Amino acid sequence: MVxxxxxxxxxxxxDLCVELGIGGTWVRALDDVSLTIHRGETLGLVGxxxxxxxxxxxxxxxxxxxxxxxVRGSVRLLGEDVLAKGARELDRMRARSVAFxxxxxxxxxxxxxxxxxxxxxxxxxxxxxxxxxxxIGRWSRRELGRQAWRKSIEYLGLVKIPDPERIVTQYPFELxxxxxxxxxxxxxxxxxPDLIIADEITTALDVTIQAQILSLLSELRRSIGMTLLxxxxxxxxxxxxxxxxxxxxxxxxxxxxDARSLFRDAQHPYSKALLETVPTIHGSRAVFRPIPGSxxxxxxxxxxxxxxxxxxxxxxxxxxxxxxxxRTGPGHTVACHRYEAPAG
Amino acid sequence: MGFLAYVLKRLALLGxxxxxxxxxxxxxxxxxxxxxxxxxxxxxxxxxSPEALARLRQDLHLDEPLLVQYLYYVSxxxxxxxxxxxxxAQPVLDALLGRLPATIExxxxxxxxxxxIGVPAGILAAVRRDRAADIAVRIVSITGxxxxxxxxxxxxxxxxxYALGQLGLPNxxxxxxxxxxxxLLHPLGPVTGLYVVDSLVRGNLTFFVSAVxxxxxxxxxLSLIGLAVVVRIMRASMLEVLRQDYILLARSKGLPARIIIxxxxxxxxxxxxxxxxxxxxxxxxxxxxxxxxxFSWPGMxxxxxxxxxxxxxxxxxxFTLFVATMMVLVNLVVDILYAVxxxxxxx
Amino acid sequence: MERMLLAAxxxxxxxxxxxxxxxxxxxxxxGVAAPVLIPASVVRDVKFAAxxxxxxxxxxxxxxxxxRDLFSMVLLAASLDLRVAVTVxxxxxxIGVLLGxxxxxxxxxxEPLMRITDIFLSIPSLVLAMAIASVxxxxxxxxxxxxxxxxxxxxxxxxxxxxxxxxxxxxxxxLRTLGxxxxxxxxxxxxxxxxxxVLARAPADAGLALIxxxxxxxxxxxxxxxxxxxxxxxxxxxxxxxxxxxxxxSPGAAIFLTSLSxxxxxxxxxxxxxxxxxx
Numbered sequence: 001m002v003x004x005x006x007x008x009x010x011x012x013x014x015d016l017c018v019e020l021g022i023g024g025t026w027v028r029a030l031d032d033v034s035l036t037i038h039r040g041e042t043l044g045l046v047g048x049x050x051x052x053x054x055x056x057x058x059x060x061x062x063x064x065x066x067x068x069x070x071v072r073g074s075v076r077l078l079g080e081d082v083l084a085k086g087a088r089e090l091d092r093m094r095a096r097s098v099a100f101x102x103x104x105x106x107x108x109x110x111x112x113x114x115x116x117x118x119x120x121x122x123x124x125x126x127x128x129x130x131x132x133x134x135x136i137g138r139w140s141r142r143e144l145g146r147q148a149w150r151k152s153i154e155y156l157g158l159v160k161i162p163d164p165e166r167i168v169t170q171y172p173f174e175l176x177x178x179x180x181x182x183x184x185x186x187x188x189x190x191x192x193p194d195l196i197i198a199d200e201i202t203t204a205l206d207v208t209i210q211a212q213i214l215s216l217l218s219e220l221r222r223s224i225g226m227t228l229l230x231x232x233x234x235x236x237x238x239x240x241x242x243x244x245x246x247x248x249x250x251x252x253x254x255x256x257x258d259a260r261s262l263f264r265d266a267q268h269p270y271s272k273a274l275l276e277t278v279p280t281i282h283g284s285r286a287v288f289r290p291i292p293g294s295x296x297x298x299x300x301x302x303x304x305x306x307x308x309x310x311x312x313x314x315x316x317x318x319x320x321x322x323x324x325x326x327r328t329g330p331g332h333t334v335a336c337h338r339y340e341a342p343a344g
Numbered sequence: 345m346g347f348l349a350y351v352l353k354r355l356a357l358l359g360x361x362x363x364x365x366x367x368x369x370x371x372x373x374x375x376x377x378x379x380x381x382x383x384x385x386x387x388x389x390x391x392x393s394p395e396a397l398a399r400l401r402q403d404l405h406l407d408e409p410l411l412v413q414y415l416y417y418v419s420x421x422x423x424x425x426x427x428x429x430x431x432x433a434q435p436v437l438d439a440l441l442g443r444l445p446a447t448i449e450x451x452x453x454x455x456x457x458x459x460x461i462g463v464p465a466g467i468l469a470a471v472r473r474d475r476a477a478d479i480a481v482r483i484v485s486i487t488g489x490x491x492x493x494x495x496x497x498x499x500x501x502x503x504x505x506y507a508l509g510q511l512g513l514p515n516x517x518x519x520x521x522x523x524x525x526x527x528l529l530h531p532l533g534p535v536t537g538l539y540v541v542d543s544l545v546r547g548n549l550t551f552f553v554s555a556v557x558x559x560x561x562x563x564x565x566l567s568l569i570g571l572a573v574v575v576r577i578m579r580a581s582m583l584e585v586l587r588q589d590y591i592l593l594a595r596s597k598g599l600p601a602r603i604i605i606x607x608x609x610x611x612x613x614x615x616x617x618x619x620x621x622x623x624x625x626x627x628x629x630x631x632x633x634x635x636x637x638x639f640s641w642p643g644m645x646x647x648x649x650x651x652x653x654x655x656x657x658x659x660x661x662x663f664t665l666f667v668a669t670m671m672v673l674v675n676l677v678v679d680i681l682y683a684v685x686x687x688x689x690x691x
Numbered sequence: 692m693e694r695m696l697l698a699a700x701x702x703x704x705x706x707x708x709x710x711x712x713x714x715x716x717x718x719x720x721x722g723v724a725a726p727v728l729i730p731a732s733v734v735r736d737v738k739f740a741a742x743x744x745x746x747x748x749x750x751x752x753x754x755x756x757x758x759r760d761l762f763s764m765v766l767l768a769a770s771l772d773l774r775v776a777v778t779v780x781x782x783x784x785x786i787g788v789l790l791g792x793x794x795x796x797x798x799x800x801x802e803p804l805m806r807i808t809d810i811f812l813s814i815p816s817l818v819l820a821m822a823i824a825s826v827x828x829x830x831x832x833x834x835x836x837x838x839x840x841x842x843x844x845x846x847x848x849x850x851x852x853x854x855x856x857x858x859x860x861x862x863x864x865x866l867r868t869l870g871x872x873x874x875x876x877x878x879x880x881x882x883x884x885x886x887x888x889v890l891a892r893a894p895a896d897a898g899l900a901l902i903x904x905x906x907x908x909x910x911x912x913x914x915x916x917x918x919x920x921x922x923x924x925x926x927x928x929x930x931x932x933x934x935x936x937x938x939x940x941s942p943g944a945a946i947f948l949t950s951l952s953x954x955x956x957x958x959x960x961x962x963x964x965x966x967x968x969x970x
Binding site: 361364365367368369372373376379486487489490491492493494495502506626627629630631633634638648649652653655656657660661663664667668671672 | 806807810811813816817818819821822823825826827828829898902905906909910911912925932933936939940943946947951953954955
């Protein structure tokens with residue numbers, strides 16, 4: 001529960017609008033998305049699939065697909081404008097400042113390269129990560145390779161992979177899903193980035209492995225003070241790991257709050273509904289109420305507030321006027337017409 | 345399962361194919377309905393005595409059932425007796441082996457050119473998708489597939505030998521493997537039969553230069569077939585690979601583009617090219633027949649072409665068998681390379 | 692901007708195909724019209740005085756070594772070459788498709804038929820055609836037979852694959868329970884649904900057959916000098932290439948343009964009917 005106002009800002013996304021070219025027309029996929037992440041905090045980004053969470057994440061490192069374009073807005077990483085960077089600077093930023101962990105490690109690891117190779121290449125290309133006492137410049141390529149290999153083994157151990165000396169020579173298909181994901185996490189940690197973006201990293205794993213990965217993440221948060229953008233649709237994970245939470249719906253951010261406030265007092269109707277979809281054994285009643293209807297396709301986005309067709313509290317202006325983000329408490333913003341009336 | 349087991353398994357499989365080819369070839373030679381099997385062994389128009397005919401029938405075991413004939417045939421093949429060629433006035437196998445180095449030299453150069461130009465061109469077209477380079481490459485590719493190889497050879501002769509010569513410019517030779525004067529004045533003792541290799545080994549530079557100059561036009565002509573195929577496949581494969589998730593992760597690691605393409609993408613994208621290497625070689629060997637004829641290149645292909653004109657079926661059929669064997673061996677090499685490139689195959 | 696490129700690409704694709712179609716129709720028209728409009732006597736109309744003249748107003752493509760009008764020869768050859776290419780592919784497709792359907796439906800025939808096609812496909816087409824043609828003897832019919840032998844396996848393979856995957860589809864099972872017999876099943880249901888992707892190969896295959904035919908004629912195994920054929924025209928012209936280079940250009944260009952148009956059509960057919968089959 002941190003009011004991030006006086007902590008250093010690592011990532012600042014402001015009014016980002018991204019369009020996708022689908023079927024010959026441009027469709028608004030991200031609409032005025034704004035986010036802030038402070039150093040050392042974990043921001044949970046939640047929403048259903050298709051809400052734009054992954055697209056937002058990819059925008060941070062300009063890894064958008066070919067048919068995407070940024071229409072408006074800014075993305076600032078450590079104060080620097082990401083959208084204005086040249087190719088070289090972008091590569092450097094991706095290598096040192098931001099690291100991704102994706103959903104399905106089997107498809108995200110190159111099948112024809114050994115695990116060790118895929119980790120070690122990070123060190124070979126960024127020798128400063130090896131932080132050796134001796135001058136790196138004095139090393140031959142062979143020595144660099146050896147050091148990189150050694151360091152890779154070290155990092156694999158850091159993510160609790162058993163017998164890393166052996167694993168390092170194996171190919172991804174020889175490892176289980178959980179181990180593969182640990183490898184990807186190791187690749188992220190190895191760069192000691194300012195920001196780690198984890199996009200649904202446990203969704204493809206089964207529950208026991210999921211728990212292991214989450215506890216690993218939790219521990220790492222404490223031990224190295226990670227700044228983490230945690231993307232998920234699972235409110236349980238959010239409860240476990242996030243300091244603050246941003247809720248997205250159909251390409252828009254509808255609510256931002258610190259985790260405790262959100263769970264105690266979610267304000268946006270969608271957030272409320274999301275919380276009610278989490279089956280709980282605590283409390284007197286087991287409430288499990290799925291949200292009626294489904295999220296609209298990007299090409300059919302409703303006018304005004306995009307949630308209004310499914311909203312239980314809809315007001316007349318909801319179908320025509322897009323709600324703006326309003327501050328309703330310390331660190332708590334909501335985009336909903338219900339909170340606009342002067343009465344609160 | 346291990347590497348060795350994989351290789352042995354492939355070997356056995358390919359051996360079966362060869363056996364099948366020998367059966368087909370045998371049926372063509374002896375079993376075609378309406379064709380007298382003896383005709384292939386007798387030069388047309390030459391009067392043959394009935395005793396000689398009878399003896400021939402006996403040698404060829406023509407009065408025995410087809411299956412028995414086949415067994416004799418296969419055992420002859422394995423012993424190295426592939427029949428006698430009228431056209432070469434030699435046993436068929438000797439005639440083919442004698443001209444093998446010339447064809448190999450040509451084919452290898454053509455393959456090197458096809459792959460050496462085709463792979464980078466395919467990569468370029470994929471990386472610069474839909475831009476000028478891509479469209480140019482695709483136009484060249486479809487033109488290449490439609491171009492009759494013999495016509496290309498003739499046109500190249502016209503331009504690079506005749507036109508340049510007329511204009512008084514240095515030109516490229518249009519016939520043979522080496523200049524006649526060079527062969528007379530600077531003769532080469534054969535080592536492997538590959539002129540380029542032998543002349544270097546023996547330090548005979550004049551010969552070397554002449555041999556290389558004579559290789560240029562035929563090799564380029566022959567490479568066209570493979571080039572069009574390789575470019576197409578490489579481009580499609582590369583496009584497919586670049587869409588993969590692991591490429592996104594590689595990009596997110598901040599790896600420079602060159603490393604992503606060469607280390608991450610290429611190893612995955614090259615496998616379809618390898619797979620077609622076998623068939624491409626086959627088409628190449630077929631094309632060699634024509635190209636060797638156009639350029640009077642003294643290889644197996646030209647011999648086979650002469651054989652067909654001479655109704656020397658024994659030779660032509662022997663050539664077919666030889667080509668099939670070569671393809672089988674190449675397929676084996678390709679399978680091995682495949683296992684080297686893609687570790688998943690070994691298990 | 693990107694959208695423009697996207698639309699341009701679509702247009703370009705079908706523009707190529709339309710060009711291909713137009714080109715093919717023009718050549719086909721020439722091929723059909725030629726024997727009607729051009730008297731067959733042209734072929735025997737040897738005029739040594741007029742031999743090897745370059746293209747001019749009277750002889751658009753020049754004259755050959757027998758003094759005959761090359762333009763007429765090329766057009767007459769179009770009729771032969773197209774006829775052979777089309778008949779070969781048609782016959783090969785029919786044979787291949789039927790055998791392939793059998794292979795897909797009759798389990799016991801599948802394995803042997805596949806072995807046979809494997810073997811045929813492992814021998815390069817020109818080489819196999821040469822072997823068969825050399826045994827059969829030198830004539831256009833024999834060459835056609837040889838080419839059919841070379842072309843049928845691929846259709847068999849493709850059809851078998853299609854039938855096998857189609858067989859598993861629910862509607863087939865439904866029909867079978869209704870008691871629909873095998874012949875009716877093949878003819879009325881399976882064939883139409885599996886045929887298109889397989890036939891998408893036909894135009895490109897015709898181009899291949901054409902080039903193989905021309906190549907065989909070029910190396911000398913074609914019909915004699917009195918039956919015009921593009922390949923043998925090129926071969927005849929090569930002897931005089933330095934005195935009369937135009938002799939090789941027109942027949943060769945004819946082969947190239949016909950093959951190009953067929954390949955363009957083939958590309959379009961493949962994209963349209965089965966993108967799966969594309970390289």
